[in-house]
Amino acid sequence: MNLFSPEFLVFLVVQHVVWCLLPGPRKRLGILAGSLFFLWRLMPDPGDWLVLGGFLTLTWIALQIPRRLFWGWIGVVVALFVYLKKYTFLNLFLPWEVFDHPWAVAGLSYMLFKWIHVLVDRREGSITRVPWSDYVAYQLTLFTVMAGPIQRFKDFQSWWTDQSPQTTEIHRGWMRILFGLFKMGVLGAGAHVIYREGLDFMDRGHQPWISFWKIFYGYPAYIYFNFSGYCDIMIGAASMFGLRLPENFKRPYLARNMNDFWNRWHITLSMFIRDYLFMSTYKYVATRSSRMASWMSLPLLFLSLTIMGAWHGSTLNYLVFGILHGFGVVATQVYSGALKARLGRAGIKKYMSSRWIECCAMLVTFHFACATFLVFPNGLRETVALARKFLDVV
Amino acid sequence: MADVRTRLQEIFRDVFDDDEIVLEDAMTADDILAWDSLEHINLLIATEKEFGVTFTTAEVSTLKEPDQNVGTFLEMIQSKIS
Numbered sequence: 001m002n003l004f005s006p007e008f009l010v011f012l013v014v015q016h017v018v019w020c021l022l023p024g025p026r027k028r029l030g031i032l033a034g035s036l037f038f039l040w041r042l043m044p045d046p047g048d049w050l051v052l053g054g055f056l057t058l059t060w061i062a063l064q065i066p067r068r069l070f071w072g073w074i075g076v077v078v079a080l081f082v083y084l085k086k087y088t089f090l091n092l093f094l095p096w097e098v099f100d101h102p103w104a105v106a107g108l109s110y111m112l113f114k115w116i117h118v119l120v121d122r123r124e125g126s127i128t129r130v131p132w133s134d135y136v137a138y139q140l141t142l143f144t145v146m147a148g149p150i151q152r153f154k155d156f157q158s159w160w161t162d163q164s165p166q167t168t169e170i171h172r173g174w175m176r177i178l179f180g181l182f183k184m185g186v187l188g189a190g191a192h193v194i195y196r197e198g199l200d201f202m203d204r205g206h207q208p209w210i211s212f213w214k215i216f217y218g219y220p221a222y223i224y225f226n227f228s229g230y231c232d233i234m235i236g237a238a239s240m241f242g243l244r245l246p247e248n249f250k251r252p253y254l255a256r257n258m259n260d261f262w263n264r265w266h267i268t269l270s271m272f273i274r275d276y277l278f279m280s281t282y283k284y285v286a287t288r289s290s291r292m293a294s295w296m297s298l299p300l301l302f303l304s305l306t307i308m309g310a311w312h313g314s315t316l317n318y319l320v321f322g323i324l325h326g327f328g329v330v331a332t333q334v335y336s337g338a339l340k341a342r343l344g345r346a347g348i349k350k351y352m353s354s355r356w357i358e359c360c361a362m363l364v365t366f367h368f369a370c371a372t373f374l375v376f377p378n379g380l381r382e383t384v385a386l387a388r389k390f391l392d393v394v
Numbered sequence: 395m396a397d398v399r400t401r402l403q404e405i406f407r408d409v410f411d412d413d414e415i416v417l418e419d420a421m422t423a424d425d426i427l428a429w430d431s432l433e434h435i436n437l438l439i440a441t442e443k444e445f446g447v448t449f450t451t452a453e454v455s456t457l458k459e460p461d462q463n464v465g466t467f468l469e470m471i472q473s474k475i476s
Contacts, residue, residue: 126452154452259430275455279435283454286439297432333432340428345412348427 001041003233004185011038012177015142016240020165027163028133031141031241038142043106051084051103056136059115063130066122073119081112087314107145109311113272114139118153120276127153134160143238149231149248150268159243169239176236183229191221202386208393215386220373224252227266253369256361257336258328261369262305269308278304298333302326317375317383324372398445398471402464405440409433419465423458434458447474 001008015034022030043049058080062073082090085108086099105111118135121127130153138156139145198214201207228249235245252265262270281300286293309322340348351357375383403417410428423429429437434457438449449457449470457467 121450121452124450124452126450152452271455274431274458275451278431279454280451282432282435283439286435287442290439293436336430345427352427 001038003230004181007041012237012240016170019163019241028137028160031163032133032137035137035140035142035145039106039140039145042146043104045102045104048103048105052105055080055084055105055108055111056139059111059119060130060132060135063115063118063122063135066119070119070123074116077112077115081108084108085314087310089316089319107147110144110148110150111139113150113269113276113311114153116276117150117272120280121153141243143234143241143243143245146234147227147230148266148268149235149246150272151245155244155246164242166242168242173236173238173240176239177233180229180232180234180236183225183232185229188222188225188229191218191225194218195222199386202389202393205389205393208390212390216370216374219377220253220370223373223376224249253366254362255365255369256358257332257365258325258368259332261365262325262329265369273304273308277307298330301333302330305329312376315379317378317380320375320380321372324375328368328372398468398475401444402441402468402471405437405444409437409440417464417468419463419468421464422462431458441471445471445475447471 001011011034015030018034019027019030040049043052059077062077066073083099084101084103084105086101090099118127118130118138122130134157137160138151138153141156144151194214195218198211198218201211202215231248235247238245246268248267248269250264250267252261255261255264278300281304282293282297285296285300303326305326305328306319306322309325310319312318312321339351343351378386399417403415406415406417406426407413410426410433412426412428415426423434435454438454438457442448453470456462457470
């Protein structure tokens with residue numbers, strides 16, 4: 001279902017009216033039915049639904065016995081995920097026929113991360129109960145199923161088990177939805193036109209420099225307005241039902257370095273990567289050897305960002321995107337460390353409070369982020385071909 | 395609680411290499427220049443060792459949220475050792 005369509009707005013109004021009319025626990029059925037309808041419009045093939053059912057059942061069983069075979073469950077589910085997503089760079093090790101299947105499950109990448117979060121928290125005792133209905137609703141709720149934000153299970157569960165019309169924010173919700181639609185439909189669409197125009201002109205060899213800048217700034221603007229607009233719509237829609245979703249964006253292009261960028265861009269994803277991948281592995285190493293931890297921190301950071309990049313999609317360009325961001329974050333750490341050693345505590349305070357330095361840092365970070373987005377929308381071959389064309393014309 | 399605060403203050407001074415740190419409840423990561431994600435974990439590991447407690451992933455994550463501060467961290471340690 002296209003969010004920028006009358007169908008979605010009518011669906012949302014009907015869903016909200018039905019939800020308000022339904023008594024107490026029946027509200028859950030209303031949300032679940034609406035979510036299944038929403039997902040069915042995205043994924044009408046019965047085969048995909050069978051695979052989704054199998055994935056949810058398998059992952060739910062794992063949650064019931066989280067301490068047994070913890071790494072075994074992680075291995076099996078990640079392997080299943082990689083198989084279903086058809087990661088193309090695995091062609092280097094396996095024949096393509098292995099991945100030749102017709103299934104495409106919507107929102108699977110987000111489901112994997114949400115499952116890992118629940119599994120780890122179940123194992124550590126932070127989550128005590130995961131009933132089937134709560135788990136299915138958590139994974140499939142229409143507000144987060146497509147592309148997040150990645151909400152924590154306990155926050156979702158406390159709303160799911162006690163849905164009350166008293167906590168709804170109808171006016172603010174609609175304002176947020178309209179704002180999101182404006183971002184997606186006007187600003188995002190406008191940026192996409194500029195980006196496409198840049199690609200077309202570059203293809204025909206017209207105005208190479210102007211085309212380059214259109215591509216360079218156009219795509220980052222498009223992806224920001226499109227994705228943050230989508231999040232605004234979903235956060236606004238959820239608030240009409242009393243569900244508070246976490247924010248996903250905080251003016252990312254004003255970040256002063258790449259660490260800061262990931263504290264502002266797709267925040268719920270970077271928090272997940274920080275807590276469940278980087279912190280877990282770093283803590284594992286640091287509790288065993290503090291000396292080893294000091295030199296392992298940078299490779300672990302790099303690895304975390306690389307995995308985060310590869311998670312975005314099954315083609316090689318996403319892996320390269322992750323590697324570039326891994327490089328950016330590691331470079332930030334190294335630079336910060338060198339600055340601290342050189343300037344000392346007082347010098348660092350002065351450095352951090354300088355407006356000029358802040359502006360320069362923001363400009364450099366913004367352009368680095370834009371450069372990494374060059375590989376995001378197209379396969380590596382297309383990106384290299386485009387770069388060659390640009391160099392030929394210039 | 396006073397003893398916990400003193401011991402925690404020593405950990406802060408040691409981890410962030412700053413003998414001038416004086417812990418206050420309202421203090422957050424923004425108040426200590428070196429308090430980034432990496433030092434946050436080092437701080438938690440040192441705290442786990444000192445007090446003989448363990449922080450779960452959910453707790454580690456919670457402590458980095460905007461409404462958390464040294465006061466909530468102290469309360470968490472207190473609840474674990476009592």
